Amino acid sequence: MNSVRVSLGDRSYDVLIGDGLLSKSGAIVKRLNIGRDAVVITNRALWRVYGKTLKRSFNRSGISVKPEFLPDSEKAKSSHTLLKVLNHIAAYDKKRSIFIAALGGGVVGDLAGFASAVYKRGIPYIQIPTTLLAQVDSGIGGKVAIDLPAAKNLAGAFYQPKVVISDIDVLMSLSPRQIRNGLAEIIKYGAIKDKALFAYLEKNYKKAVHLDKRVLAHIIMRSVRIKARLVANDEFDRRGKRIVLNYGHTIGHAIEAASSYSNRYNHGEAIAIGMCAAADIACKLNLLKRDGAERIERLIKKCGLPTRIRGLKFSKIYEAHLHDKKFMQDRNRFVLPLIVGIAGIVEAIPDRVITEAVKKRLFN
Ligand SMILES: NC(=O)c1ccc[n+]([C@@H]2O[C@H](COP(=O)([O-])OP(=O)(O)OC[C@H]3O[C@@H](n4cnc5c(N)ncnc54)[C@H](O)[C@@H]3O)[C@@H](O)[C@H]2O)c1
Ligand SMILES: [Zn+2]
Incomplete structure (x- = not known):
């Protein structure tokens, strides 16, 4: 234990x-x-x-x-x-x-x-x-x-x-879809705080998907350590430490809201797409190298998670993202990967950069 x-x-x-x-x-x-x-x-x-x-x-x-x-x-x-x-x-x-x-x-x-x-x-x-x-x-x-x-x-x-x-x-007893739902959050922990966890997942994703207990125990423990540390430093989410946990969640939440929280996208699936879009935004702003974004997208795909948005209108996603709780006095606020394992908080990203990143993921 x-x-x-x-x-x-x-x-x-x-x-x-x-x-x-x-x-x-x-x-x-x-x-x-x-x-x-x-x-x-x-x-x-x-x-x-x-x-x-x-x-x-x-x-x-x-x-x-x-x-x-x-x-x-x-x-x-x-x-x-x-x-x-x-x-x-x-x-x-x-x-x-x-x-x-x-x-x-x-x-x-x-x-x-x-x-x-x-x-x-x-x-x-x-x-x-x-x-x-x-x-x-x-x-x-x-x-x-x-x-x-x-x-x-x-x-x-x-x-x-x-x-x-x-x-x-x-x-x-979890369904494969529920396992992937959790894996999306674990990929997130790796991408924002733990490059060793990310690399471990790249090597062991098949075992994780197939419920290898040793692999699951390892990735759960690494993830819990990160969450425990962030919570200990910012219990009430007021000191700006917990916010990195929202990587992929701004666009992810917008996708969930635009699909009315239906079964079309579960939370993990929505944030998987959100993580890809945020990585694209980071590339566009020259904060992340293209191969970093590709690495994140590759792992998401390997775990069987979606990287594209299907069956949703851009206007609905855009409208939903404006209601994001992380907006500060009308300025948007995104958690962006800088390299795999480190994230930063970026505010006031030009609208056209966000629009382009979301539109790139839309397939109808
Ligand atoms: N409090 C937080 O910090 C926090 C963070 C993230 C998400 N959430 C909330 O968590 C909720 C989503 O949680 P979830 O993804 O666990 O979904 P869930 O609780 O709906 O569970 C998903 C499905 O799996 C079934 N299930 C649960 N355990 C099972 C098992 N061992 N074997 C087989 N089936 C099992 C459930 O009955 C359910 O049908 C959302 O409401 C979200 O807002 C809260
Ligand atoms: Zn989440």
């Missing part, structure tokens, strides 16, 4: 990465002393596969388990579901010492974390991320949220878990 510390003073916690951790989760949680009654927020499909192992492990450590099921889609991150979950918790919370466990991907983790932050103004929670994306990204860092009709993740908080238990075994 590997362990990465997220150092945040009295809010510090460990991210544990390894095989078979679900069956040890009871003992791990018991040591934290955060409660004796777990409300496990998850969905029915995940509970059918992993519920028994988790329950047995928790019960063996003297922790009771009450599952709370969410619908299995982004729609679960709604105010309606949140209130339902809070009411269920309130009904259950009689003479108990409860904490919340999020067993699932980013949808479950974001809603469960937010419910934990607001119930009684905050109760302890733990993350048991079950997607590759959640293990390397959403499960760590304490950004928790629900979506509002006006925008995704619009109501949220910074609320850190007490531990993150990332069991590599649970990734074995």
